[in-house]
Amino acid sequence: MSAIQKNLVEKNEEYASKFTKGHLALPPAKAYLVLTCMDARIDPAAAFGIDLGDAHVIRNAGASAKDAQRSIIISEQLLGTKEILLVKHTGCDMLTFSNEDAHGLVKKNLGASAAAEIGTLNFLPFSDLEQAVRDDVEFIKKTETIPKDVTVSGWVYEVETGKVKQIV
Amino acid sequence: MSAIQKNLVEKNEEYASKFTKGHLALPPAKAYLVLTCMDARIDPAAAFGIDLGDAHVIRNAGASAKDAQRSIIISEQLLGTKEILLVKHTGCDMLTFSNEDAHGLVKKNLGASAAAEIGTLNFLPFSDLEQAVRDDVEFIKKTETIPKDVTVSGWVYEVETGKVKQIV
Numbered sequence: 001m002s003a004i005q006k007n008l009v010e011k012n013e014e015y016a017s018k019f020t021k022g023h024l025a026l027p028p029a030k031a032y033l034v035l036t037c038m039d040a041r042i043d044p045a046a047a048f049g050i051d052l053g054d055a056h057v058i059r060n061a062g063a064s065a066k067d068a069q070r071s072i073i074i075s076e077q078l079l080g081t082k083e084i085l086l087v088k089h090t091g092c093d094m095l096t097f098s099n100e101d102a103h104g105l106v107k108k109n110l111g112a113s114a115a116a117e118i119g120t121l122n123f124l125p126f127s128d129l130e131q132a133v134r135d136d137v138e139f140i141k142k143t144e145t146i147p148k149d150v151t152v153s154g155w156v157y158e159v160e161t162g163k164v165k166q167i168v
Numbered sequence: 169m170s171a172i173q174k175n176l177v178e179k180n181e182e183y184a185s186k187f188t189k190g191h192l193a194l195p196p197a198k199a200y201l202v203l204t205c206m207d208a209r210i211d212p213a214a215a216f217g218i219d220l221g222d223a224h225v226i227r228n229a230g231a232s233a234k235d236a237q238r239s240i241i242i243s244e245q246l247l248g249t250k251e252i253l254l255v256k257h258t259g260c261d262m263l264t265f266s267n268e269d270a271h272g273l274v275k276k277n278l279g280a281s282a283a284a285e286i287g288t289l290n291f292l293p294f295s296d297l298e299q300a301v302r303d304d305v306e307f308i309k310k311t312e313t314i315p316k317d318v319t320v321s322g323w324v325y326e327v328e329t330g331k332v333k334q335i336v
Contacts, residue, residue: 040192
């Protein structure tokens, strides 16, 4: 067992020994979902005030709405969420590379057949943080797979200060 | 501002007022990533013992490895992670419906043009939890876009007890 697996087992034993939330229902109690980045410096429950059982939390590279579409549809159509908070963040890795860079790295590090495997995959990088928040909120509002009565807002989280600010 | 947005702002003010981690680096300090479900009953930082800054956390409906491929490649090729913990969970919504059910709901609730918009989207449901963990670990190990020296393990988290157990 690796050190990282050992850490999971040991910390989880501690968590489970004090666990009292085994009765929570499957649908999020507050019927909302948070879409944010996979970045290691974000703890959504603590930073965004999400109590256990209250909200779906979707995380991917860059908090991309396009990449989250399958999960968002399931959250709304099957589990009844009615509001989306989209939170991107300062210092995001998605601001630092282009699609060409990423495809170049895959080819160089993993070889031509790995590059062929992903084809023209869009890594969804962006160059302007606040504009990317606006674009993704727009994308969510425009897609027909998300009902018009879903409330959508867009935010930036500052990894330097721990603060959120609303963009849209 | 909605009640859910107010909750974010108020709880975040509290969080930011005690925030001391503004110095953390972009790459995860412990060079690993956790892939788990968006389910509201999972708090990965607390339940899996992830300290702020240590690991990427990817979350989507069902902890699907296929759906996370773009994020995993970015995590490994651009930010140097070397280990993956895949954690699915008991009581997952993905065990309760079929692709046909989900497409039927979209068509019924959102109309024919929404159904056309998603085409043949695979919602990636599964019918056997532990088998789904094994299948996704296998998928990660087989794909050429993930280097062979990345350690991959598969786990189930019990939402009833707060406990994890290793599957593979």
